[in-house]
Amino acid sequence: MIEVQGITKSFGTTLALDDVSFRIEKGEILGFLGPNGAGKSTTMKIITTFIAPDAGTVKVDGIDVLEQPLAVRGRIGYLPENVPLYPDMNVQEYLTFVGRARGLDGARLKQRLDWCVEACGLVTEFKKPIGDLSKGFKQRTGLAQALIHDPDILILDEPTSGLDPLQILGIRDLIKSLAGHKTIIFSTHILQEVGPVTDRVAIINEGRIIADGHIDKLAREAMRSDRVILAVRNAPGGVEEALRGLDEVTEVKALTVRDLDANRGSRFEVRGPFDRDLIGALDRLCKQHGWELTELREAVFSLEDTFIELTRRSLRGNHDRARGVA
Amino acid sequence: MRNIMTVFKREFSAYFNSPIAYIFIIAFLVLNSGLFMTGFFLNETADLRAFFGNLPFFLIFFIPAVSMRLWAEDKRTGTFELLMTLPMKARDVMLGKYLAALTFYLIALAGTLPLVVMVAALGNPDMGAIWSGYIGSVLLGGLYLGIGTFTSGLTRDQISAVILGIMACFLVFILGVGGVAATIDGWLPGLGSFLQNYVGLSGHYDTMLKGVISLGDLAYFLGLTGLFLTLNTLWLEGRKY
Numbered sequence: 001m002i003e004v005q006g007i008t009k010s011f012g013t014t015l016a017l018d019d020v021s022f023r024i025e026k027g028e029i030l031g032f033l034g035p036n037g038a039g040k041s042t043t044m045k046i047i048t049t050f051i052a053p054d055a056g057t058v059k060v061d062g063i064d065v066l067e068q069p070l071a072v073r074g075r076i077g078y079l080p081e082n083v084p085l086y087p088d089m090n091v092q093e094y095l096t097f098v099g100r101a102r103g104l105d106g107a108r109l110k111q112r113l114d115w116c117v118e119a120c121g122l123v124t125e126f127k128k129p130i131g132d133l134s135k136g137f138k139q140r141t142g143l144a145q146a147l148i149h150d151p152d153i154l155i156l157d158e159p160t161s162g163l164d165p166l167q168i169l170g171i172r173d174l175i176k177s178l179a180g181h182k183t184i185i186f187s188t189h190i191l192q193e194v195g196p197v198t199d200r201v202a203i204i205n206e207g208r209i210i211a212d213g214h215i216d217k218l219a220r221e222a223m224r225s226d227r228v229i230l231a232v233r234n235a236p237g238g239v240e241e242a243l244r245g246l247d248e249v250t251e252v253k254a255l256t257v258r259d260l261d262a263n264r265g266s267r268f269e270v271r272g273p274f275d276r277d278l279i280g281a282l283d284r285l286c287k288q289h290g291w292e293l294t295e296l297r298e299a300v301f302s303l304e305d306t307f308i309e310l311t312r313r314s315l316r317g318n319h320d321r322a323r324g325v326a
Numbered sequence: 327m328r329n330i331m332t333v334f335k336r337e338f339s340a341y342f343n344s345p346i347a348y349i350f351i352i353a354f355l356v357l358n359s360g361l362f363m364t365g366f367f368l369n370e371t372a373d374l375r376a377f378f379g380n381l382p383f384f385l386i387f388f389i390p391a392v393s394m395r396l397w398a399e400d401k402r403t404g405t406f407e408l409l410m411t412l413p414m415k416a417r418d419v420m421l422g423k424y425l426a427a428l429t430f431y432l433i434a435l436a437g438t439l440p441l442v443v444m445v446a447a448l449g450n451p452d453m454g455a456i457w458s459g460y461i462g463s464v465l466l467g468g469l470y471l472g473i474g475t476f477t478s479g480l481t482r483d484q485i486s487a488v489i490l491g492i493m494a495c496f497l498v499f500i501l502g503v504g505g506v507a508a509t510i511d512g513w514l515p516g517l518g519s520f521l522q523n524y525v526g527l528s529g530h531y532d533t534m535l536k537g538v539i540s541l542g543d544l545a546y547f548l549g550l551t552g553l554f555l556t557l558n559t560l561w562l563e564g565r566k567y
Contacts, residue, residue, distance in 0.1 A: 049410075049411060049566075050411050052566040073412060076411070078408075080407045082404035085403070097332065097336050098412075101329065101332050145408070
């Protein structure tokens with residue numbers, strides 16, 4: 001459906017994208033993650049034909065974005081990061097303008113208007129000037145604009161930025177309700193937003209794709225280790241040293257104890273390689289010392305950990321390369 | 327054509343959705359008619375030559391102020407990205423905007439028609455010269471608007487757009503002035519008169535005030551306007567690289 005092959009783009013002396021490739025099949029949703037300035041928006045602008053890459057190709061439905069930009073634009077609904085609104089128009093006028101510009105007319109336009117206004121929760125704001133709308137409603141108007149022609153492909157650049165939690169939930173539900181019918185790329189720098197919507201993630205940092213795939217797979221690859229949370233009571237001290245003494249353990253971190261958990265004793269985060277029985281070893285250690293075990297569980301890697309680990313690693317990679325050149 | 331109309335409607339309503347349109351039109355009429363009327367009764371001739379004579383200089387400031395928002399505003403608010411990702415040719419978007427600004431100017435110009443009624447009531451004016459003067463004014467405004475549309479595309483700041491537009495319009499105006507052409511001829515023989523004929527405005531405009539509409543003058547106005555509009559489109563298409 002969308003095939004991005006080796007695109008590179010620089011602005012002046014800044015390399016914004018460096019050999020970026022990925023593909024999305026029909027009906028897939030891709031969460032496009034990365035810190036601010038990583039190249040998310042640039043990639044989206046290239047797919048939507050707003051700017052052209054210096055090198056590489058992008059094909060949408062098999063159509064090259066440079067050869068037939070108008071055909072590509074017709075298939076895509078695009079919400080840019082900077083929501084493109086005319087403050088002097090009201091919501092109805094604005095959506096009618098975009099609808100007409102996208103070739104809708106008469107009954108079909110009316111039907112799509114009604115659908116978008118309903119789906120994006122704009123019924124009460126339909127006749128209000130866009131300049132008077134709150135940030136959340138402006139964002140929704142932008143989203144309605146991207147949906148007006150019922151496109152097969154949606155490119156949403158930070159669709160939830162600046163919204164309150166309830167509004168984020170609304171947008172998230174809307175994206176989820178479109179899943180399956182439409183191919184969607186949405187970008188965000190907030191990790192928690194990806195999980196509830198999709199499992200497929202691409203992480204971009206400093207213009208390079210550093211990870212692409214299923215969230216869980218990425219987490220395991222990134223961490224290369226198991227992580228266990230352990231809490232013990234009635235331990236006189238020296239627990240941390242004893243933990244470090246185990247063969248199965250590679251890293252121990254003492255966690256701060258919150259008031260709520262005070263009666264659980266001291267807590268630790270322990271890491272060890274995938275192929276060793278970390279939990280069994282910790283259990284034996286506690287029995288051996290007579291510590292009372294109050295918590296022992298495997299901690300799931302959050303997307304956040306993965307993200308931080310991967311971006312850090314790619315930074316390190318860059319420094320290594322830079323040193324190699326010097 | 328449909329696309330041009332869609333953009334035209336949006337841009338045209340944008341002028342009248344804000345008070346700026348009314349302020350512009352009132353300022354245009356008050357300044358122009360005021361300037362004309364101060365000399366009118368001293369001249370004791372029932373014609374509009376003084377009015378048309380003032381226009382090329384007056385419009386240098388008025389037209390870029392009308393066209394400054396055409397692209398600069400879209401770039402500032404982000405709607406430029408919307409327009410350039412709609413399934414429309416850049417040329418169609420540009421023409422929609424240009425025609426909206428031109429229509430706005432025609433409305434302002436139509437506000438001066440009572441002057442025609444007035445001179446016709448007071449004397450026996452040469453109506454042919456008046457109508458050809460109006461045709462000249464439309465062509466003149468169209469040319470300045472082409473220049474202004476182009477300069478608006480060069481920047482995201484409306485103030486820069488209007489200043490660039492004024493300078494560019496002024497250049498086209500001043501190159502047509504005899505003294506300037508003679509001076510340039512003094513530096514590089516032939517260049518001044520070449521610029522005066524093919525870029526300069528006055529010669530082509532002044533013949534229209536006399537009631538003469540020649541093919542050459544029409545070609546000058548339409549050609550130069552088309553050149554700036556083409557440059558604008560090329561810039562829009564080349565911008566993404």
